[in-house]
Amino acid sequence: MSFLAKYIGQKVKRTEDPRLIQGIGHYVDDIKLADTLHVVILRSPYAHARINAINTDAAKRVPGVVAVYTGADVAGKVGNVPCAMAHPELKVPAFGVLAQTKVFFVGHPVAAVVAQNKYQARDAADLIDVDYEPLDVVSDGEKAAQPDSPVIHEEFGTNIALVHNAGVGDIDAAFAQADKIVTQRLVHQRLAPISIEPRGVLAQYFPGEHQLNLWSSTQIPHLMRTQVSLMLGMPENRVRVVTPEVGGGFGCKLNVYAEEALLGWIAMQLHKPVKWIEGRRENFQATIHGRGQTGTVQVAVKNDGTLLGLKYDVIADIGAYHQLLTPAIPTLTGLMLSGCYKIPAISMKCTEVFTNKMSTDAYRGAGRPEATYLVERLMDCVARELNMDPVELRRKNFPQPDEFPFTTACGVIYDSGDYEKALSKALTIADYQKLRDEQKAARAAGRVMGIGVSTYVEICAMGPSAAMPAGGWESATIRVEPTGKVTVLTGVSPHGQGEETAFAQIVGDMLGIDMNDVLVVHGDTAVVQYGIGTFGSRGLAVGGAALVCATEKVVKKAKKLAAHLLGADEASLTFEDGKFVGAPDDKSLTIQEVALAAHTAASLPEDFEPGLTATHFFEPKNFTFPSGTHICVVEIDRETGELEIKRYIAVDDCGNQINPLIVAGQVHGGIAQGLAQALFEEVVYDENGQLLTGELMDYAVPKAHQLPRYELDHTVTPTPVNPLGAKGVGEAGTIGSTPAVANAVIDALAPFGVKHVDLPLRPEKLWRMMHN
Amino acid sequence: MHKFEYASPTTKEQAVALLGKSWGETEALAGGTDLLSLLKDYLVTPKRVVNLKGIKELSSVLTPRDGSARIGALASIEAVRDLGRGFAALSQAAAGITSPQIRNMGTVGGDLCQRPRCWYFRSGFGLLAKDESGNALVPNGDNRYHAILGNDGEAKFVNPSSLAPAFIALNAKIKIFGPAGEREVEAAKFFVTPKSASEREYALQPNEIVTMIHVPSTLGVRSATYEVRQREVLDWPLAAASVALTLDASKKVKTARIVLGHVAPVPWVAEEAAQSLIGKTISEDAAAEAGRLAVANAHALSRNAYKIQLASVAVKRAILQAVS
Structure with a gap:
C-alpha cells in the first residue's frame, strides 16, 4: 500500500500536550463522584514483625470514619497479589492485600481506614493500635542468601526464591583459552521510579447491575481487569478498568498492587465510591523499586581484544514478595549479556533472594x-x-x-x-x-x-507471546465513522509516550486524511478490545503495527465498496491521498464518501457487511x-x-x-x-x-x-x-x-x-x- | 495531626496576645513550608496555630537610597532573591533555596525560625537526638550532615537557615515584637545553642514574633554567598559561607565578616578567618588561608569529615566571588 508521507517522519507537536500543559487533563484524583469515601492505608513501620493484636476501636470512633478493615476482614475474601511468572522452582509467598499474622517490609499494608474525607481517615489511621513483636530483619541481599541468615518466609526454609541460569556456549573452554581474565564486582543500586503522579484508585460498585468500575493510574488496564476480577471472584466482564491520564509510569504502574482489589472490595462492602491516592512517602515504601543486583562479572579476552566469554554471578535482592513481574526482571538481564558484541560463550547464575524490603520489579529498562x-x-x-x-x-x-x-x-x-x-x-x-x-x-x-x-x-517491543507471561501481541480497531471521522481503539495504554499523536499521524497518512480527524481512544476496558498495555518500548512497535494492519484491512474493505459504487473493477482502483481513483470516466470517491455509503448501506456489494471498521491483533515474530x-x-x-x-x-x-x-x-x-x-x-x-x-x-x-x-x-x-x-x-x-x-x-x-x-x-x- | 485552634489575627498586637507563654502551646504560621510537615509528623502538637499572614505590614521590602534594606518578616524568599547587586550575599543565599515553589511560599522570618533538618529530630528523637534511655544518637549514628563546629555540647544539629549567615555577615539587626513591645537584636545573637530539648534554637520568647530584618547600608560592601551541596535537589547545603568585605582605595581589605552556614548549631562567625584578611589584597592564597582558619577548630564526627573540607572551600570561594 502506498501513501504520501505527510505526517509520518515529521516533528508533529503532541496533541496530548495542550490539555496537560494547561492542567485540564484528568488524572484519577480529578475524577469526582458524588458521596465518595476516602481510604488511608495504615502501613507497617517495621521491616519484619509479628502482629499480636490490632485494636481499631479508637479509630472507628473518629467522626467521619465509616469503616476500618484489617487482615482478618479480607482473609479468604480477597485473593493474593498476583505474580505472573510461572516457574516450577519459583517460591511464591502468599501476598495478601492486608497483612495477616506478620509484616515483611516497611510499608506493608496493615489496615484500611475509610472516612468521609482523607484527613479524617489519616487521623484515624494514627489511632490504630497495632501490637508488633519485632523479628530478625534481613536487609542485605547477599547475607540473605547465606545459610545462616534468618529466614523471612518460614514455609520455604530459605530466602532463595529462584536460581536462574542462562547463557550458552562452552564457558570453561572460553576461559581456558583466555590470555586475560578481567573480574569486577558491581552493584546496581535500588532505584525508586518516582512518577510525578503517585498511584491512585477510585472504585465504584453498582449492586443492582453487579458491576465494578475501577479508575486506576496504570499502564495495563486489561491485565488489571483480569487480575482484579480473579482476586475478587467477580466475572471479568463485570469489572471495568478505566485509565485516565497517567502522570508517569516508568514500569512502576505495570503492575497489580494490593490497593486495586482492596478498593474494589471496599466499594462492594459499602456500596459507595471509594478513593485512595498514594502519598509520596507511601510511594517510596509501597510502590515497586527497580534494579537491586549485586554481582561479579568475569570476562575472558585475548590480548588482541577479542572477547571469548563472559560470566555473571549475581544476587538479585527482590524484596519481601513478588509483585507482577518481580522474579522475571533479572532474567531479562540474562538475555542481554552479550551487549553489542560477539561473545561466543556466556553464563549467568542469578540467585533471587527475599529481603525485608519492598519488591523490585520493572523500572524503565x-x-x-x-x-x-x-x-x-x-x-x-x-x-x-x-x-x-x-x-x-x-x-x-x-x-x-x-x-x-x-x-x-x-x-x-x-x-x-x-x-x-x-x-x-x-x-x-x-x-x-x-x-x-x-x-x-x-x-x-x-x-x-x-x-x-x-x-x-x-x-x-515486548514481545513475541511465547516469551511473555500473558501474551505479547497487541490489538487495534479502526472505525471510520459515517461522517468520515476516524476512531482508533488501541490496546496499548499510553501514559506520556505520545501515541495519541503518533497513531493519528499513521492513520492520517494511510487514509490520506487530516490527522486531526483521528481520535485515539485507549485505557477503558469497556470501550477498547482486550490489549496488553504499554511497557517494554512496545507501544508503537507492537501497538502501532496492529494499527497499520487494521488500517490496511479497512482500506481493503473500503476499496471493495468503492469499486461497487464506481462501477469499476476492484483491481483497477488505487487508493491515493484519501481517494479511490482509476475508475472509468475519472470518477473517484474519497474515503469519507465511502464511509458514509458503508453506513447508509443503500447499495452494497453482495456479502458486504455494513459499516467500515476493522480490528487486528498483531503478533510480533521477534x-x-x-x-x-x-x-x-x-x-x-x-x-x-x-x-x-x-x-x-x-x-x-x-x-x-x-x-x-x-x-x-x-x-x-x-x-x-x-x-x-x-x-x-x-x-x-x-x-x-x-x-x-x-x-x-x-x-x-x-x-x-x-x-x-x-x-x-x-x-x-x-x-x-x-x-x-x-x-x-x-x-x-x-x-x-x-x-x-x-x-x-x-x-x-x-x-x-x-x-x-x-x-x-x-x-x-x-x-x-x-x-x- | 492533632486538632488545634486556628487564629488569623490582622495586627501584631493581636498575634502576640494569641501566642502562648511557653513553647509547644502555640505555633506561629507564616509560609507553612516547615510547620505543616512538623504538624503532620507530630513533632509539634500545638493547641493553637496563629497565622501571621494576615498582618499586612510585615510583608514589605524597603530599599532606600542609602543602600540599606528593611525586609518584613513575611516577605517571600523570592523577594530577597530579587534584591540585587548590593545585597549579593543575601540574594545568592536566597537563590540557593531549593525550588521556586518554596521560595515563593517561604518567608524570610520563616527561614530564620525553621527547625533543624537533623533526621533524628525529624524522626521524633528531639533536638538533642536521644533515645528513650537518654543515649545520644548522633555520635555513633548517621551524622554525615551534622555539625563540625560548635559540636562539643549535646546539640549536634546544624542551623538550617540559608539567609542567616548572609544577614550576619551584613551586620543585620532583627526586630522582634512581643507583649512588652518592640526590641532589636543583632542577627548574630538571634541564634542560640539549646541546652535542653525543650528550648528553641533562637532568642525569641514563645509569645514573640520576628517583624523585620534591618540590613544597614551596603554601599561599598562586597558580599557573596557560596554553597556546596551534594547536588541533591530538595536538600539543604552541606556547607555554605557568606562573606562581606569593604576595601580601601588600594584594594586592601578594610573590614571583613565571614559566616558559615550548615556547619554548627548556630550560624558560625569565623572571626579569626575574617581578621586574617584585614590589610591584604584578596588573592587565591589569602582566600584559601581564610578558608583554612575558618575550620581550624572544626571537629569531625565519625562520618562528616568531608564537611570540613567543603566549609573551607566555601569560605575561599565566597571571598573570591565577593571581589570578582
Missing part, C-alpha cells in the same frame, strides 16, 4: 540497564587492562551489518543493527580525538576530566533490538568532588521514526533517568530494614538545571519484525546513559589509580577517591 551497565563497564575495564582505547575494543567485537539476524550466546536473535555507524557518528559529533587531546592538556594542568563511551543494544552510542564528557572539582557534565552526545537507532520530536523527548527523559542513576539516586534501607530515603528530601531526583544540554542524533536501521520498521525508544536513553556517565567519571579518576566506583557517583565518594 527493567533488567536491561543492568546488563548494559555491566557489559559496558567491563569493556572499559578490559580496555584498561589491555591498554587499548575503549572505542577500539568495542569496534573490534561488533557483529557486522551483514551478520544480522545475529544470534547471541544468550539465545536471542538480534533483528538488525549497524553499531559502527552510530559509533562513528557519535565520535564525529564529539570530535573524540580532540577530546582525548584536551584531556591530556587538562590533566597536565591538574584538572580532572574524563570521557566515557557506551555502545548499547536493548531488547524491546523482539526488536534498538541500539546506539552515548558519549559523556565530565569534569570533577578537585576540591569538592562535585561533577559537571560538560558534554553529552547520544546517537540512537530506534529504526524508523514516526515522530522525531517524540523520539527526542523519550531520549531526553531516558537519559535524565539513566544519568540520575549514575549520579544521584539510591534507595537505602538500613540494617533494620528502615527506609532511609523515604522522601524527596533524601532521595535525589535531578532538577532540569542539573542536566546537560543533549547533543542528539540518530541512525536508522529498520527492523524487519513489524510493518513500521520501528524498534521502540522508550527505554533507550535510560539504558545507554548510565554506563556512559560512569565510564566518564572513572576515566577522569584514572590518574588516581581508580578502576571502578559503584553508583551513585556522589561528590563525597569522588573526593575521597582523589584524596586517599
Whole structure:
C-alpha cells in the first residue's frame, strides 16, 4: 500500500500536550463522584514483625470514619497479589492485600481506614493500635542468601526464591583459552521510579447491575481487569478498568498492587465510591523499586581484544514478595549479556533472594540497564587492562551489518543493527580525538576530566507471546465513522509516550486524511478490545503495527465498496491521498464518501457487511533490538568532588521514526533517568530494614538545571519484525546513559589509580577517591 | 495531626496576645513550608496555630537610597532573591533555596525560625537526638550532615537557615515584637545553642514574633554567598559561607565578616578567618588561608569529615566571588 508521507517522519507537536500543559487533563484524583469515601492505608513501620493484636476501636470512633478493615476482614475474601511468572522452582509467598499474622517490609499494608474525607481517615489511621513483636530483619541481599541468615518466609526454609541460569556456549573452554581474565564486582543500586503522579484508585460498585468500575493510574488496564476480577471472584466482564491520564509510569504502574482489589472490595462492602491516592512517602515504601543486583562479572579476552566469554554471578535482592513481574526482571538481564558484541560463550547464575524490603520489579529498562551497565563497564575495564582505547575494543567485537539476524550466546536473535555507524557518528559529533587531546592538556594542568563511551543494544517491543507471561501481541480497531471521522481503539495504554499523536499521524497518512480527524481512544476496558498495555518500548512497535494492519484491512474493505459504487473493477482502483481513483470516466470517491455509503448501506456489494471498521491483533515474530552510542564528557572539582557534565552526545537507532520530536523527548527523559542513576539516586534501607530515603528530601531526583544540554542524533536501521520498521525508544536513553556517565567519571579518576566506583557517583565518594 | 485552634489575627498586637507563654502551646504560621510537615509528623502538637499572614505590614521590602534594606518578616524568599547587586550575599543565599515553589511560599522570618533538618529530630528523637534511655544518637549514628563546629555540647544539629549567615555577615539587626513591645537584636545573637530539648534554637520568647530584618547600608560592601551541596535537589547545603568585605582605595581589605552556614548549631562567625584578611589584597592564597582558619577548630564526627573540607572551600570561594 502506498501513501504520501505527510505526517509520518515529521516533528508533529503532541496533541496530548495542550490539555496537560494547561492542567485540564484528568488524572484519577480529578475524577469526582458524588458521596465518595476516602481510604488511608495504615502501613507497617517495621521491616519484619509479628502482629499480636490490632485494636481499631479508637479509630472507628473518629467522626467521619465509616469503616476500618484489617487482615482478618479480607482473609479468604480477597485473593493474593498476583505474580505472573510461572516457574516450577519459583517460591511464591502468599501476598495478601492486608497483612495477616506478620509484616515483611516497611510499608506493608496493615489496615484500611475509610472516612468521609482523607484527613479524617489519616487521623484515624494514627489511632490504630497495632501490637508488633519485632523479628530478625534481613536487609542485605547477599547475607540473605547465606545459610545462616534468618529466614523471612518460614514455609520455604530459605530466602532463595529462584536460581536462574542462562547463557550458552562452552564457558570453561572460553576461559581456558583466555590470555586475560578481567573480574569486577558491581552493584546496581535500588532505584525508586518516582512518577510525578503517585498511584491512585477510585472504585465504584453498582449492586443492582453487579458491576465494578475501577479508575486506576496504570499502564495495563486489561491485565488489571483480569487480575482484579480473579482476586475478587467477580466475572471479568463485570469489572471495568478505566485509565485516565497517567502522570508517569516508568514500569512502576505495570503492575497489580494490593490497593486495586482492596478498593474494589471496599466499594462492594459499602456500596459507595471509594478513593485512595498514594502519598509520596507511601510511594517510596509501597510502590515497586527497580534494579537491586549485586554481582561479579568475569570476562575472558585475548590480548588482541577479542572477547571469548563472559560470566555473571549475581544476587538479585527482590524484596519481601513478588509483585507482577518481580522474579522475571533479572532474567531479562540474562538475555542481554552479550551487549553489542560477539561473545561466543556466556553464563549467568542469578540467585533471587527475599529481603525485608519492598519488591523490585520493572523500572524503565527493567533488567536491561543492568546488563548494559555491566557489559559496558567491563569493556572499559578490559580496555584498561589491555591498554587499548575503549572505542577500539568495542569496534573490534561488533557483529557486522551483514551478520544480522545475529544470534547471541544468550539465545536471542538480534533483528538488525549497524553499531559502527552510530559509533562513528557519535565520535564525529564529539570530535573524540580532540577530546582525548584536551584531556591530556587538562590533566597536565591538574584538572580532572574524563570521557566515557557506551555502545548499547536493548531488547524491546515486548514481545513475541511465547516469551511473555500473558501474551505479547497487541490489538487495534479502526472505525471510520459515517461522517468520515476516524476512531482508533488501541490496546496499548499510553501514559506520556505520545501515541495519541503518533497513531493519528499513521492513520492520517494511510487514509490520506487530516490527522486531526483521528481520535485515539485507549485505557477503558469497556470501550477498547482486550490489549496488553504499554511497557517494554512496545507501544508503537507492537501497538502501532496492529494499527497499520487494521488500517490496511479497512482500506481493503473500503476499496471493495468503492469499486461497487464506481462501477469499476476492484483491481483497477488505487487508493491515493484519501481517494479511490482509476475508475472509468475519472470518477473517484474519497474515503469519507465511502464511509458514509458503508453506513447508509443503500447499495452494497453482495456479502458486504455494513459499516467500515476493522480490528487486528498483531503478533510480533521477534523482539526488536534498538541500539546506539552515548558519549559523556565530565569534569570533577578537585576540591569538592562535585561533577559537571560538560558534554553529552547520544546517537540512537530506534529504526524508523514516526515522530522525531517524540523520539527526542523519550531520549531526553531516558537519559535524565539513566544519568540520575549514575549520579544521584539510591534507595537505602538500613540494617533494620528502615527506609532511609523515604522522601524527596533524601532521595535525589535531578532538577532540569542539573542536566546537560543533549547533543542528539540518530541512525536508522529498520527492523524487519513489524510493518513500521520501528524498534521502540522508550527505554533507550535510560539504558545507554548510565554506563556512559560512569565510564566518564572513572576515566577522569584514572590518574588516581581508580578502576571502578559503584553508583551513585556522589561528590563525597569522588573526593575521597582523589584524596586517599 | 492533632486538632488545634486556628487564629488569623490582622495586627501584631493581636498575634502576640494569641501566642502562648511557653513553647509547644502555640505555633506561629507564616509560609507553612516547615510547620505543616512538623504538624503532620507530630513533632509539634500545638493547641493553637496563629497565622501571621494576615498582618499586612510585615510583608514589605524597603530599599532606600542609602543602600540599606528593611525586609518584613513575611516577605517571600523570592523577594530577597530579587534584591540585587548590593545585597549579593543575601540574594545568592536566597537563590540557593531549593525550588521556586518554596521560595515563593517561604518567608524570610520563616527561614530564620525553621527547625533543624537533623533526621533524628525529624524522626521524633528531639533536638538533642536521644533515645528513650537518654543515649545520644548522633555520635555513633548517621551524622554525615551534622555539625563540625560548635559540636562539643549535646546539640549536634546544624542551623538550617540559608539567609542567616548572609544577614550576619551584613551586620543585620532583627526586630522582634512581643507583649512588652518592640526590641532589636543583632542577627548574630538571634541564634542560640539549646541546652535542653525543650528550648528553641533562637532568642525569641514563645509569645514573640520576628517583624523585620534591618540590613544597614551596603554601599561599598562586597558580599557573596557560596554553597556546596551534594547536588541533591530538595536538600539543604552541606556547607555554605557568606562573606562581606569593604576595601580601601588600594584594594586592601578594610573590614571583613565571614559566616558559615550548615556547619554548627548556630550560624558560625569565623572571626579569626575574617581578621586574617584585614590589610591584604584578596588573592587565591589569602582566600584559601581564610578558608583554612575558618575550620581550624572544626571537629569531625565519625562520618562528616568531608564537611570540613567543603566549609573551607566555601569560605575561599565566597571571598573570591565577593571581589570578582
